[in-house]
Amino acid sequence: MARAVLFDMDGVLAFTEQFYNQRRANYLIRHGFDLDAPPDFSGSNDEAIWKELVPDDPRRRELLHRGYREYSAEHPTPWRKVANPFVRCTMWRLRRNGIRIAICSSSSRDLIDDFLEQLDLADAVDLAISGHDCSAFKPSPEIYLRAMEHLGVVPSESLVVEDSPIGIEAGKASGALVCALRPPAGVALDQSRADVVVDELIDVVDLAKSLPTARQ
Numbered sequence: 571m572a573r574a575v576l577f578d579m580d581g582v583l584a585f586t587e588q589f590y591n592q593r594r595a596n597y598l599i600r601h602g603f604d605l606d607a608p609p610d611f612s613g614s615n616d617e618a619i620w621k622e623l624v625p626d627d628p629r630r631r632e633l634l635h636r637g638y639r640e641y642s643a644e645h646p647t648p649w650r651k652v653a654n655p656f657v658r659c660t661m662w663r664l665r666r667n668g669i670r671i672a673i674c675s676s677s678s679r680d681l682i683d684d685f686l687e688q689l690d691l692a693d694a695v696d697l698a699i700s701g702h703d704c705s706a707f708k709p710s711p712e713i714y715l716r717a718m719e720h721l722g723v724v725p726s727e728s729l730v731v732e733d734s735p736i737g738i739e740a741g742k743a744s745g746a747l748v749c750a751l752r753p754p755a756g757v758a759l760d761q762s763r764a765d766v767v768v769d770e771l772i773d774v775v776d777l778a779k780s781l782p783t784a785r786q
Contacts, residue, residue: 572778573727574696575664576717576741579675580613581733582751582771584652584685587612597641598623601634612757613734615676615707647681649688656771661694663775672717674730676701676708696721709736711743718744729778731771735760747784749777 580586587610595608603623611619616635624631654660664671671694675682679700686692697720701707704716718728725745732738733751741748742763750764751771761767765785766777 571667572669572729572747572781574670574672574718574721574723575729575731575774575778576672576674576714576746578730578732578734578737579673579677579682579685581737581753582731583654583657583673584647584649585654585754586647586652587757589647589652593642593645594619594638596645597638598634601637612759613736615701616678617707647684649685653685653689654771657689658691658694660771660774661691663772664778665694667775667779669778670696670721670723672697672699672721674699674713674717676713678702708740709743711740711745714741714744714746718746725784727781729774729781731774732764733759733761735763738763742784745784747781749774 577583591608591610595605599605620631620635624634661671673682673695677700679702682698682700686695686698697717699713699717701713704712706712714730718725728746730741730744730746730748731751732741732748733753738748738750738761748764749766749768750761752767752769753759768774768777
């Protein structure tokens, strides 16, 4: 049995990517960007997204990014609407089996806390850590290695649950078994590097109860 399950948040515990992509596109259009469709940045992080959007003008990039943070506060994530429908039962079943739980997300700490508060899950989670708390974002394994150290587990006792290629690589580099949650219809993600792919989040419970060996 796994001693700990380490979850990514966006695309796993909550299907936020479409909302984020559309909100960002709405903001960019207000600021003169010509977009035929919202750019898809699923699995990326803030720093990488804004460098791609504004590659050659760091000052404009910072001003736009700062403005987007204010815009986001005015248009908050509807966590109850976008939450994975299996998130609560998955976490509480893991808890009943004595398995520790961490959220390891590239999102900011305030977003993780907001998710936990709105879904009433703070008591189900042993640790929440943001990529902003680390020296490097995924695909660096730092966030997962730090979580394992905090929880007092080693990689062979840990199950990482991800969806994006970047997150999967971070989990693989940590040495843990990596489970990919199959994305919703219409979302294309390369999950070929994952050790296991599951259709629903609740499937993680049985996987954690009989932890296989990670592929290298």
